[in-house]
Amino acid sequence: MSNDDDKKQVVEDPICHECGSTNTEEDHNRGEICCVDCGLVIDANIIDMGKDYRVFSDGEGTNNERHGMGATYTLHDKGLSTDIDWRNRDSSGSPISGKMAGVFRRLRTQQRRTIVKDSKERNLVQALEELRRLAGQMGLPASIREEGAYIYRKAVDAGLVRGRSIEGVVAASIHAACRLHKNAWTLDEIGRFSRTGRKEIGRTFRNIVRRLKLPVYPSRPEEYVPRFCAQLQLSPPIQGLALRILSDKRVVRVSAGRGPTGIAAAVVYMCAMMKKSNRTQREVAQAAGVTEVTIRNRFNEICEALEMDRSNPSYEG
């Protein structure tokens, strides 16, 4: 892999959760991404990567590109502290003298001691390491990692880590970040990657949401569909059909008060059937982390709401 590939930021095209449109627009004044078709705000608090047009001295303002990486919450010092290279070379690449090498060795030691200055910093270094690992295994985008790291810092400031494991609070922060970014993962799914169990993550998550007053809303079935389809190796048209059915008013009405994963699982099961890519209830249940009974119940309710033939469902909406 080339160095360029390494640095290239992977940004997924934003998709509207409301109408499924990819026709979106970034508004840097308000820091929002909006759907052009239906006006839904898809993402808020986006970062403006553009030039800085302020002028501080003569001659500036013509080339005010920002240099170096931006500040990030995923590094304990936000990536803003000084780095001293481990190679004993000067800027042109030639070796430095033995005397200077000694000076730099001592500087590096001092630097290490100043970067991690107290127990809170040490905690943060360890926690953000765990956060990177967890987010990496889950394949989360940078925006959710940042949000997770930000929430973790807030949790530390609010004294919510005391008496709980770092892993648990990190997992709960990730869960909260996913929910805020409308990309919900179940506690079970996260628990699979974390040393902490579902119950502890859930408890900590509720605590964090309450104490930090995070605007977390109940997750929606749509958020689970892409992952369930991927796990079951179902084609994009099946995923699209599932999303269309989920947005049907009759389905929304009959889903009220029900677990979103069960709804998503039933609709995915149904769409696989419609497109002749049948999956068994057990397969879908396993992918969604619900039981076959739940899928059956939701499936029956949705069929009834859409007036479908249960043994041969079809949909034109």
Next chain:
DNA sequence: AAGACGAAAGTGGTTGA
């Protein structure tokens, strides 16, 4: 034999007094 079906009892979280 595998998958689907549905009844009945058990479990864990939420709500409201």
Next chain:
DNA sequence: TCAACAACTTTCGTCTT
């Protein structure tokens, strides 16, 4: 704090393909 409640799970016998 506790009981009531709804959603979901577990278990199991039966039916269908």
